[in-house]
Amino acid sequence: MHLSEQSVRAALSDLEARYVAFMIDHFRNWRVWADASQRMADGIPVLREEIPEAFAIEYEFAKAVLEMEHQGGFNWNDPRLRKIFAAVAQGPFYTFWADMITEVVLRLTPLFNVKTLLEAGAGRANLTVVMLEKLAARAADILLVTTDAHPVVLDSIGKLREQYPSIRQTTCLWDITQKPPQPLLDILQPPVLLYERATITYANWQALNNFAVADVVVLGDYFNYTGTLYAYDMIFEKIGVKPLLYQEVKPVLDACFPYQYIMDARVVEEIGLPNVTLTVAWR
Ligand SMILES: C[S@@+](CC[C@H](N)C(=O)[O-])C[C@H]1O[C@@H](n2cnc3c(N)ncnc32)[C@H](O)[C@@H]1O
Numbered sequence: 001m002h003l004s005e006q007s008v009r010a011a012l013s014d015l016e017a018r019y020v021a022f023m024i025d026h027f028r029n030w031r032v033w034a035d036a037s038q039r040m041a042d043g044i045p046v047l048r049e050e051i052p053e054a055f056a057i058e059y060e061f062a063k064a065v066l067e068m069e070h071q072g073g074f075n076w077n078d079p080r081l082r083k084i085f086a087a088v089a090q091g092p093f094y095t096f097w098a099d100m101i102t103e104v105v106l107r108l109t110p111l112f113n114v115k116t117l118l119e120a121g122a123g124r125a126n127l128t129v130v131m132l133e134k135l136a137a138r139a140a141d142i143l144l145v146t147t148d149a150h151p152v153v154l155d156s157i158g159k160l161r162e163q164y165p166s167i168r169q170t171t172c173l174w175d176i177t178q179k180p181p182q183p184l185l186d187i188l189q190p191p192v193l194l195y196e197r198a199t200i201t202y203a204n205w206q207a208l209n210n211f212a213v214a215d216v217v218v219l220g221d222y223f224n225y226t227g228t229l230y231a232y233d234m235i236f237e238k239i240g241v242k243p244l245l246y247q248e249v250k251p252v253l254d255a256c257f258p259y260q261y262i263m264d265a266r267v268v269e270e271i272g273l274p275n276v277t278l279t280v281a282w283r
Contacts, residue, residue, distance in 0.1 A: 002187035005109065008261050008280060012104060016263050017158065019100050023267040026054050026093055030273055034218055037062055037232035057088050061233045074239050089126045097253070098130040101220040101279060105195045105261065110141065111112050112216050112282065115189040116143045120176050121199030121282060123148060125157050127220075131195075132164045136149060139166070145187055147174035176200075176207040184213075190217040198222075205249050212256040216282040223249055225265075226274045246276070 009016070033055035036046045040062055047238045051059040061084050068074045075081070086092055105117065128146055135144065144167060146157050155170040161169050172184045176199060180188075194211050197220035211217050223246040224233075233243045253260055263278040 002283060005259055005261055006109070008111070008254055008259070008282070011107055012261070012263065012280070015103055015107065016099060016266075019263050020266045020270075022096055023264050023273070023277070024097075024270055027267070028271050029054070030271070033058065034230040034232065035149060037230060037235060040066060041231040041235055041283040044182070046281070054093065055082060057091055058232060060087075062232055065235055065239055069238060084137045089124065091233050094126070097220055097277065098127050100263075101127065101195060101197055102131045102276065103136050103141075104141070105131070105193060105218050106282065107219065107260065108193060108216055110138075111270050112193065113193050114142065114191050114193040114216065116145060116192045117189075117190050118188065118194045118214060119146045119197040120174065121148055121202070122146045122153055122157055122195060125153075125160055127197050128157060128160065132160070132167060132169070135167050136164050142168070143187075143189060144169040145184070146171045147176075147184065149173065149175040162269075166277075176203050176210055179210055188213065193218065196220060200244060204242070205244050205252065208249060208252040209256060216280070217257060219281070220277060221279075222275045222277055223279065224274055225268050225276045226272070227261075228274055231276070253279075253281050257283050260283065 010234065029052035032052050034051055040046050041219045046061065048056070050252065059230070064080055066075065068078065090100065101182045106279065108114065109117070117131070119128060119131070131144065146169065147153055151173060154173060157171050170187060173189060174180055174184055192214040193216045194214035195218040200207055200219070200221045221244060227247060229243055237243070260279060260281040262276050264276050267273050268276060
C-alpha cells in the first residue's frame, strides 16, 4: 500500500511553510547574482559589495575558479578552495538545509514505518551530525547506516559514533554510481529511507537508479527546475559540477519512486528561482 501525496503533504505542511518562507527571503535577489556572474564570465571585474549576502560564497568560489582557469589549471586541494568549502558548510543556508532535511526525514519515518535510515555520501559528516543529535534528543530507536564512496570518510564517522552510544549506527562503503554492494544490502532492514545532501551533483543523476534500494528518498540536491542555465552554472561546470536538470532527473524518479513532492516548488513560482533543493519521493 502506498501513501498518497496528500497524506505526505499534510505531514510536512508546517515544515514546507518554514522552508518556503526562508528560501524566498534568503534567495530573493538571485537575479543580481546571475547578472554579476555573467559579467565575471565576460572578464569584467565585479566587486564583492555588489553581491547579495546569500551568494557571497558562490561569488568567492566563482572568482577562484575563473582565476585558477586563467592561471592554467584547477586544483581542488588549493587552500583557498578548502576555506570556501568549509565556509559553505557553516553558512546560513547550509545550516538551515541540514535542519530541514533531517526534520523531514524524521517526520516521514513514522509515516512510512521506516526501519532503516540510509545516508548516501556523508562526506565531512555535517549532515550526519545533525541527524545524530536529533536521534539522540528523541531517543529514537532506528538503525542509521552512513555511507560514502571513500573509506577515510567512514573511518572518521566510526569515531563520531562513539559520541552517540545510544544510537544504532553503522557505516558501509557505497559508491552511489554503482548498485548497493551486498554487505550494504545485508544490513538494511526495510522499509528504508535514503537521504542525502549535495551528493548527486558530485556523482551523476543516473545514481538515482541505485537509490531504488530505498522505499522513500529525501533528496537535498539542487535540481534545475526551469531548464534555464545562467553564467554561474557555466563557471561551476568548468570544474565538473554539472547542473542537474529536473527534466533529466524526473524520468528516473518516475521509474523508481512514482510519488513525488517538491518541498520548495512554491519558491520557483514566487521568485522564479531556477532550482529546487528538497525533493521527497516514494513508492
Ligand atoms: C558536497 S559533499 C556533501 C557531504 C554531505 N552529504 C553533507 O551534506 O555535508 C559531497 C559528498 O559526496 C560524496 N560522493 C561523491 N561522489 C560519490 C559517489 N560516487 N558515491 C558516494 N559518495 C560520493 C563525497 O565523498 C562527498 O563527501
